[in-house]
Amino acid sequence: MRVSRTVRRRRRLAVAGLGVGLVLLGLGSACSPFPQVSATDQTQPPGSTAPAPSPTAAAKPAAAPAPVLKPVRKGPVPNPDRVAKAIERVGSPKAELGAVVEEVFTGKELYDHDGDEPVLPASTLKLLTSAAALAALGPDHEFTTRVVNGAKGQVILVGGGDPYLTDKAVPDSYPVRGSIDDLAAQTARKLRKSGQTTIKLGYDASLFSGRAWNATWPGNYSDQVTPTSALWVNEGRHQGAPRDSDPAKAAAQAFAKALERHKISVTKISTQKAAAKAKPLASVSSMPVERIVEQVLLTSDNDGAEVLFRHLAVAAGEPGSIDEAQDEIKKLLTGLKAWDKKTEVHDGSGLSRENRVPAEVLVAVLRAAASDDHPELRAVLTGLPVAGAEGTLRSRFTDPAAEDGIGFVRGKTGTLTGVQSLAGIVRTEDGALLAYAFIINEPKDEWLAREWVAKASTALARCGCK
Structure with a gap:
């Protein structure tokens, strides 16, 4: 019986495991749901001659249910010639192309078109920033927004x-984000306990130093990114369009309003450096870095990427400036064997038109994130949007020609x-797991170039290239 292409694709989607290295297992229990009383716990009435009961035979452990998804296995390594033919059948992008495809586990190169040449990566550069942040901070690290005592009052x-x-x-959101309102509620309770109901408010955003705007x-990028600050609320957009020009001051104003809702009057707002040993009053924590990375990659969040970029310098004990972050990302990615001397990184988001990254560097980061040697980088993969399903x-x-990639291709987009x-x-039809990077610069037609990268990655998903 002939089965339609649409039905075949739906069947494939139904059994596809989209996560990499993530296996959902049903957990069986060896314990009965009811407590068992041992023979020594049972007692007889005084003077009773009744024999003690025989010990109850231990219940057999319940069999563990079958896995929901089969574990990810290493598929056959594709034939490079067949991979090349699959991509070439998509046609030429009629533009400058940097492209690399490698098998994830062995690192075998399956396709290379000027993959060592530096090209303008756009937002695929966020893969580098995310990997560096996870390496520097760890996936569980959280950032703390604090309130401390200043001068009197x-x-x-x-x-x-x-x-x-x-x-x-x-309420009940996941992952939980730190909020100004929670911080104000904590602060107000402490202040009222000490008899204070009127205060002056200082704000300190000195964790990041140097320029807030990348040179x-x-x-005209002011509608794409907020001046980077260690203190902002709602990504520097809490007051509406387009973005806060002074996000730290705007966050302080939002905090003052929250305090007033909690019956604390604020008479003055000003910048003020907190003393190193200032007495703490309240704090809220961010979601973990791995969740932040996933959000940054899923939505291609320029602001979140720039904040992570500055944290690279802070984590190394350096001033949180752009220059220091540029130095640190090079050191961190060199340690991950994902750097090339031709690479130039000027920001964390990929907005800078002076960035240059060879396609092979992006693939090296993806392979590091998939390897057993670097489980701390796994959020680089879990944060990748799924084609036709989520995010960008x-x-x-x-x-x-790209529909068969839906649900199978995972990738970080880049558009300037x-x-x-x-x-x-992407996992091929015969089970190989591939890391890929396709970067097109100066296309004759922007739309056709965007469709080309979708078709090329779909060609990998459909590839039976043993």
């Missing part, structure tokens, strides 16, 4: 570089004027 709001600090907590960004890939893969890129992971 003053408290100071101290930014800890939480990229997702919100104005109000969202390589055009001025949700509305893509609409061309009939004159740049279309996609880098991620």
Whole structure:
């Protein structure tokens, strides 16, 4: 019986495991749900001659249920010639192309088109920033926003570089984000306990130093990114369009309003450096770095990426400046064997048009994140959007030649004027797991270039290339 292509694809989607190295197992229990009383716990009435009961035979452990998904296995390594033919059948992107495809576990190169040449990566550069942040800080690290005592009658709001600090907590949300309202509630309780109901408010965003605006960004990017600060609320956009020009001051103003809702009056707001040994009053924590990385990659969040970029320097004990972050990302990625002397990184988001990254560097980061040697980097993979399903890939893969990539291709997008890129992971039809990077610069047609990277990654998913 002939089965339609659509039905075949749906069957494939139904059994596909999208996560890499993530296996969902049902957990069987060896314990009975009811407590068993041993023979020594049973007692007889005084003087009774009744024999003690025989010990109850131990119940057999319950059999563990079958795994929900089969463990990820290493598939056959594809034939490079067949991989090349699969990509070439997509046609030429008619542009400058940097492209590399490698088998994840062995590192075998399956396709290379100027993969060692530095090209403008756009937002695929966020893969480098994310991997470096996870390596420097660890996946479980959290950033703390604090309130401490200042001079008499003053408290100071101290930014800890939480990229997702919100104005109000969202009940039962996951992952939990730190909120200004929670911080104000804690602070108000402490102040009222000490008899204070009127204060002056200072704010301290000194964790990040130097320029807030990257010198390589055009001025018209103000609708794409907020001046980077260690203290902001709602990603520097809490007051609406387009973005807060002074996000630290705006966060302090939001905190003052929250305090007033909790019956604390604020008479003055000003910048103020907190003393190193200032007495703490309240604090809230960010979600873990691994969740931050996933959010940054899923949504291609420029602001979150720039905050993570500055944290690279802070984690090394250096000033949280752009220059120091540039030095640290090179050191961290060199340690991960994911750096090339031709690489140039000027920011964390990929907005700078002076960035240059060879495609093979992106693939090296992806392979490191998938390896057993670096489990701390796994969020680089789990944060990749799924084609046709979520994040920046949700509305893509609409061309009939790319539909078979839906649900199978995972990738980080990159888009600037004159740049279309996609880098991620994909499992082929015969089970091989591949890391790929396709970067197009100066295409004759931007739309066709965007469709080309979708079709090329789909060609890998459909590849039976043993």
